[in-house]
Amino acid sequence: MGLRLSCKEASRLISQGMESRLSLGERIALRLHVRICDACTRFTSQVKFLRRALQAYPGPDDPEER
Amino acid sequence: MSAESSVAPLELERHRPYLLRFALLQLRERGAAEDAVQDALLAAIQGAAGFAGQSSVRTWLIGILKHKIIDSIRKTSREQPIDSRIEIEGAEDLEAFFADDGHFGEAPAEWASPERSLEERRFFEALERCLQSLPNNTARAFTMRELMGLETEEICKELRISTSNCWVMLYRARMSLRACLERIWFMAGPAKAG
Numbered sequence: 001m002g003l004r005l006s007c008k009e010a011s012r013l014i015s016q017g018m019e020s021r022l023s024l025g026e027r028i029a030l031r032l033h034v035r036i037c038d039a040c041t042r043f044t045s046q047v048k049f050l051r052r053a054l055q056a057y058p059g060p061d062d063p064e065e066r
Numbered sequence: 067m068s069a070e071s072s073v074a075p076l077e078l079e080r081h082r083p084y085l086l087r088f089a090l091l092q093l094r095e096r097g098a099a100e101d102a103v104q105d106a107l108l109a110a111i112q113g114a115a116g117f118a119g120q121s122s123v124r125t126w127l128i129g130i131l132k133h134k135i136i137d138s139i140r141k142t143s144r145e146q147p148i149d150s151r152i153e154i155e156g157a158e159d160l161e162a163f164f165a166d167d168g169h170f171g172e173a174p175a176e177w178a179s180p181e182r183s184l185e186e187r188r189f190f191e192a193l194e195r196c197l198q199s200l201p202n203n204t205a206r207a208f209t210m211r212e213l214m215g216l217e218t219e220e221i222c223k224e225l226r227i228s229t230s231n232c233w234v235m236l237y238r239a240r241m242s243l244r245a246c247l248e249r250i251w252f253m254a255g256p257a258k259a260g
Contacts, residue, residue: 006168015237019211019218039173047240049180050247054212058087059190 005033010040015047073114073123078107081127088128091194092135092209094202102138106131132214139210139224160234163241174244177252189251196246200239207232208239 005013010033013026022030034040082103089099109130110117117126165171183189197205203225210221222232 006164007170007173008164008168011170011241012237015240016233019233019236039170042174042176043244046174046177046180046244049177050240050243051212053184053189053193054209055215056184057091057190057193057213058084060185060187061084 003029003032005029007033007037007040007043010034010037011043014040014044018047018051073110073117075111075114077123078110078114078127081124082107084124085127085131088213089131089135091197092206092213093138094198094205098138098142102131102134105134105137109134135214136216136224139206143224143226160238160241163245172245175248175253177248180252183251192247192251193243195250196243199246200242204235204239204242207235208243211236 010030013022013030014034016022017027017030034044085103085106086099089102090096093099093102106127110127113130117123121129163171197209200208207221207225207227210216210224211218216224218229218232218236222229225232227235
């Protein structure tokens with residue numbers, strides 16, 4: 001994998017980085033890509049949001065359950 | 067006799083619907099989810115004195131329920147190990163998210179105040195619908211990771227799949243869920259408020 005990533009490669013690494021530590025080369029390539037790519041910047045915050053959403057599941061109570 | 071117990075059984079029972087939703091999201095099968103909740107509530111009643119009151123009763127119950135859910139997953143994967151080849155073949159549909167040059171086919175859009183969605187019950191219903199649209203084992207791996215908080219190694223072990231298969235499944239789950247939530251919640255416009 002070169003230094004220039006496509007969004008396809010970058011998004012896969014973003015996901016994988018949530019599971020294990022990426023190699024130095026991967027981290028550098030990813031940082032370079034995300035810096036210039038709005039789509040992958042949003043992708044990063046959205047998959048992190050997904051994690052918070054699942055941690056908050058099932059969310060607020062039904063009013064009648066209280 | 068249970069004077070030292072800090073939580074009354076009735077108080078525990080009140081949390082049953084909440085626990086059931088949690089178990090259902092992971093186990094995706096009503097019978098198995100009800101069994102896990104029943105086991106968790108029984109264990110909680112027996113161990114009610116052990117509730118230290120440092121967390122909420124609900125958090126304490128979820129902790130017990132997670133163990134019961136893992137027991138249930140182990141039982142199922144012993145009885146019917148998943149055929150990861152089938153799941154991985156499905157990974158081809160990842161291609162559908164991208165153009166030939168590797169750019170997003172449809173770039174992720176800006177989401178308006180996502181944190182506020184976490185206060186809305188309807189958001190979680192949308193999340194449930196999106197999870198239901200995933201292939202069974204993909205959803206299972208994803209909720210084991212994010213709902214149950216298990217590490218990838220544990221998930222691979224329980225589902226008997228390789229680490230790289232596990233990563234592909236999680237990646238695919240994130241791609242699909244992100245796109246699905248964007249479609250039915252964040253970009254759904256006034257309909258979602260209705």
